[in-house]
Amino acid sequence: MKIVVPVKVVPDTAATIKVEDGRVTWGDAPLVLNPWDEFAVEAALQMVEKHGGTVAVVSVGDEHALEAIRKALAMGAKEAVRIHDPALAHADVRATAQVLAAAVRKMGDVDMVFFGRQAIDGDTGLTPMYTARALGWPFVGLVSAFPEMDPAGRTFTAERSVGEAKQTLRAPMPAVVTIAKEFAEPRYPSFMGIRKASRAKVPVWSLADLGLDAPAAKVRWPEITMPPKREVKVEFIEGETPREIAEKLVDKLIEAKVL
Amino acid sequence: MDFRLTDEHRMVQQMVRDFAQKEIAPLVKEYDRKHEPIPGVLERMGELGLLGISIPVRYGGQGMDYITLGLVSEELEYVDSTLRVVMSVHMGLCALSILHWGTEAQKQKFLVPLAKGEKVGAGAFTEPGHGSDFARIQGTARREGDVYILNGEKMWISLATKADYALVTMRTDPHADPPHRGLTAFIVDLHSPGITRGDIKGKLGVRAGSTGWIAFQNVEVPVENRIGEEGEGFKVTMSAFDRGRYTVGAGAAGLIRAALDASVAYARERRTFGQPIGHHQLIKEKIARMARDYEMTRLLYLHTGWLMNQGQRFTRQASLTKWFGTEAAFRAAHDAIQIHGAYGYSDEYDVERFFRNSRGAMIYEGSSEIHTLIQADYALGYRYDKPLRKELPPYDPDEWLAE
Numbered sequence: 001m002k003i004v005v006p007v008k009v010v011p012d013t014a015a016t017i018k019v020e021d022g023r024v025t026w027g028d029a030p031l032v033l034n035p036w037d038e039f040a041v042e043a044a045l046q047m048v049e050k051h052g053g054t055v056a057v058v059s060v061g062d063e064h065a066l067e068a069i070r071k072a073l074a075m076g077a078k079e080a081v082r083i084h085d086p087a088l089a090h091a092d093v094r095a096t097a098q099v100l101a102a103a104v105r106k107m108g109d110v111d112m113v114f115f116g117r118q119a120i121d122g123d124t125g126l127t128p129m130y131t132a133r134a135l136g137w138p139f140v141g142l143v144s145a146f147p148e149m150d151p152a153g154r155t156f157t158a159e160r161s162v163g164e165a166k167q168t169l170r171a172p173m174p175a176v177v178t179i180a181k182e183f184a185e186p187r188y189p190s191f192m193g194i195r196k197a198s199r200a201k202v203p204v205w206s207l208a209d210l211g212l213d214a215p216a217a218k219v220r221w222p223e224i225t226m227p228p229k230r231e232v233k234v235e236f237i238e239g240e241t242p243r244e245i246a247e248k249l250v251d252k253l254i255e256a257k258v259l
Numbered sequence: 260m261d262f263r264l265t266d267e268h269r270m271v272q273q274m275v276r277d278f279a280q281k282e283i284a285p286l287v288k289e290y291d292r293k294h295e296p297i298p299g300v301l302e303r304m305g306e307l308g309l310l311g312i313s314i315p316v317r318y319g320g321q322g323m324d325y326i327t328l329g330l331v332s333e334e335l336e337y338v339d340s341t342l343r344v345v346m347s348v349h350m351g352l353c354a355l356s357i358l359h360w361g362t363e364a365q366k367q368k369f370l371v372p373l374a375k376g377e378k379v380g381a382g383a384f385t386e387p388g389h390g391s392d393f394a395r396i397q398g399t400a401r402r403e404g405d406v407y408i409l410n411g412e413k414m415w416i417s418l419a420t421k422a423d424y425a426l427v428t429m430r431t432d433p434h435a436d437p438p439h440r441g442l443t444a445f446i447v448d449l450h451s452p453g454i455t456r457g458d459i460k461g462k463l464g465v466r467a468g469s470t471g472w473i474a475f476q477n478v479e480v481p482v483e484n485r486i487g488e489e490g491e492g493f494k495v496t497m498s499a500f501d502r503g504r505y506t507v508g509a510g511a512a513g514l515i516r517a518a519l520d521a522s523v524a525y526a527r528e529r530r531t532f533g534q535p536i537g538h539h540q541l542i543k544e545k546i547a548r549m550a551r552d553y554e555m556t557r558l559l560y561l562h563t564g565w566l567m568n569q570g571q572r573f574t575r576q577a578s579l580t581k582w583f584g585t586e587a588a589f590r591a592a593h594d595a596i597q598i599h600g601a602y603g604y605s606d607e608y609d610v611e612r613f614f615r616n617s618r619g620a621m622i623y624e625g626s627s628e629i630h631t632l633i634q635a636d637y638a639l640g641y642r643y644d645k646p647l648r649k650e651l652p653p654y655d656p657d658e659w660l661a662e
């Protein structure tokens with residue numbers, strides 16, 4: 001089977017995000033494969049290890065996107081495409097999803113698209129649904145396991161983690177899913193993977209290659225501001241006995257309407 | 260000149276960083292307190308390919324260059340020195356010595372399982388009575404037909420009780436003058452009859468690691484396990500030290516960076532006299548010294564790794580890297596404790612462990628005094644490197660990656 005994993009490059013989780021001149025920046029913090037996407041790559045690799053086939057990754061972005069692509073290749077993905085076009089500079093989620101959908105169609109014979117649940121920078125978590133919609137494929141969110149995956153029979157069952165409960169559902173292929181972190185801990189890249197990834201030539205497709213006009217962004221960003229600084233006050237509660245301290249604490253919590 | 264790391268370097272660096280952060284960092288304090296290695300750590304390093312990192316693919320390794328070995332050492336020691344020690348002895352002293360001096364048959368027999376991580380290697384040179392003055396070791400290897408009979412005791416051996424194989428240097432000629440000409444090196448299966456070994460208790464540092472003794476009582480070692488010629492053991496051992504020192508120096512960069520990161524985080528948070536202590540000049544001085552020493556140690560080890568890749572002699576550079584790096588690491592850890600005040604004195608924070616771990620590195624792989632003498636003698640022209648009968652193979656990607 002062929003599984004496509006769309007991946008995104010994001011600033012490292014340890015980066016300090018700032019707003020400067022109305023733009024979001026993270027200085028020279030390192031860029032990494034979106035941590036949620038690592039789960040999607042892992043899930044895709046496990047599926048092809050079990051059912052045969054290949055994992056291909058696709059990323060929309062400038063050369064920095066190679067950071068994410070190479071990590072996925074080093075983990076074991078076999079193919080990669082980068083989509084870059086100056087006309088995509090202000091693409092919003094919907095526009096990106098249209099581009100991804102076109103790329104999936106162009107890649108051909110794709111059985112499944114595995115996304116991470118969201119990107120840690122934009123945090124919208126909407127790209128997967130928009131992509132499913134653009135492809136006209138079913139969508140299943142937050143999959144924690146695939147009890148069945150039957151490429152020949154064109155169906156699969158997916159287990160979803162919903163709060164305390166588990167939900168199992170069946171859907172036809174092809175489909176778009178997002179992978180929850182309960183699926184499996186992502187593997188480290190292997191040295192062989194690293195060697196291959198560092199030598200890989202990643203083809204670049206433009207909008208013209210995809211047969212698309214620049215998709216218009218529906219979302220504009222009229223203003224970006226830092227969240228207001230929170231004032232934190234620390235108060236030590238004293239008392240003769242643990243009981244007295246606990247009672248005082250409860251009074252305070254009720255007073256603060258926490259309880 | 261090109262100061263950039265390759266994509267390959269950066270990816271390995273990140274992989275090792277993730278491994279150490281996820282799997283070692285959460286456990287290391289507990290095992291350091293217990294004076295025990297983290298269970299399964301060598302097996303994990305083997306599974307990830309770290310135990311074969313700079314060994315050609317056709318010998319079961321990962322085919323990475325020597326700079327990668329330095330980068331990995333730095334990343335491992337960032338979390339705990341005991342992990343880097345594994346690279347120093349398994350890779351630096353043992354596996355690379357077989358690559359350097361071994362015959363094709365020895366490479367097939369010993370290097371392949373070491374590189375695949377199926378076997379763990381050590382280097383056993385120091386004896387109870389002889390460390391710095393290694394040329395005068397007393398342990399003997401007596402030739403009898405097709406075997407050598409080994410007798411003696413090795414002391415302070417990293418991974419003594421964990422390793423399967425060790426490069427062991429013994430005296431084959433008791434009358435050699437000068438004494439270093441009478442030494443011969445062997446690759447010894449540590450599971451052989453006549454070998455007993457144990458761990459040393461009560462160490463100041465590297466407590467999550469293993470350091471011990473190995474006693475040899477009439478241990479038979481086949482002639483085909485001799486590494487190099489009879490009488491060549493001193494040169495074989497010194498070349499092993501060159502590689503060990505490289506990894507120790509690179510590791511020191513990791514320890515300095517760890518001390519620096521911990522200190523920066525603490526100095527930004529901790530307040531005295533109305534401001535974060537990072538604003539006090541005397542704290543800045545310590546931070547600045549760590550930042551400087553990190554960069555210097557890093558440049559020194561990258562240069563050494565580059566020389567190794569080129570197939571150039573790196574004895575002088577490895578000694579300088581090790582000497583400067585380990586002293587700087589000790590200073591950095593010491594200053595990091597100071598910056599943390601009383602909290603630095605407690606094992607709730609990592610810096611006291613960095614401090615204890617940094618100390619041993621000024622003693623092993625050539626003490627600071629020995630490196631001072633080496634560097635002075637190079638500068639004075641009292642010492643120079645003569646070509647070896649065999650040189651460590653340079654890094655050639657085509658050859659190293661060939662199946």
Ligand SMILES: Cc1cc2nc3c(=O)[nH]c(=O)nc-3n(C[C@H](O)[C@H](O)[C@H](O)COP(=O)(O)OP(=O)(O)OC[C@H]3O[C@@H](n4cnc5c(N)ncnc54)[C@H](O)[C@@H]3O)c2cc1C
Nearest residue numbers: 382383384385389390391415416417619622623624626628
């Ligand atoms: C944690 C740890 C791990 C180790 N792992 C290994 C290992 O894997 N394999 C192995 O073979 N060995 C290992 N060693 C041993 C190490 O190599 C020796 O400790 C080292 O060579 C120093 O020898 P020594 O301890 O006998 O000190 P000595 O040689 O007795 O030296 C004592 C002091 O005298 C100084 N000194 C000696 N000669 C001179 C001189 N000419 N001028 C000035 N000062 C001098 C030394 O610098 C030192 O300060 C390890 C040691 C430690 C602490």
Ligand SMILES: Cc1cc2nc3c(=O)[nH]c(=O)nc-3n(C[C@H](O)[C@H](O)[C@H](O)COP(=O)(O)OP(=O)(O)OC[C@H]3O[C@@H](n4cnc5c(N)ncnc54)[C@H](O)[C@@H]3O)c2cc1C
Nearest residue numbers: 529530531532536539540541542597598599600601602604
């Ligand atoms: C073993 C031990 C026993 C102790 N026993 C006692 C005891 O019996 N009674 C007691 O009351 N306390 C005791 N202490 C606490 C000790 O007095 C404090 O640790 C000490 O005053 C430093 O305070 P601190 O640890 O909060 O560090 P901090 O005051 O937070 O200092 C952190 C770092 O910043 C530096 N720094 C602070 N201000 C400046 C400045 N203006 N310029 C430059 N650098 C600055 C400090 O020198 C230090 O390096 C003990 C501590 C230890 C480790």
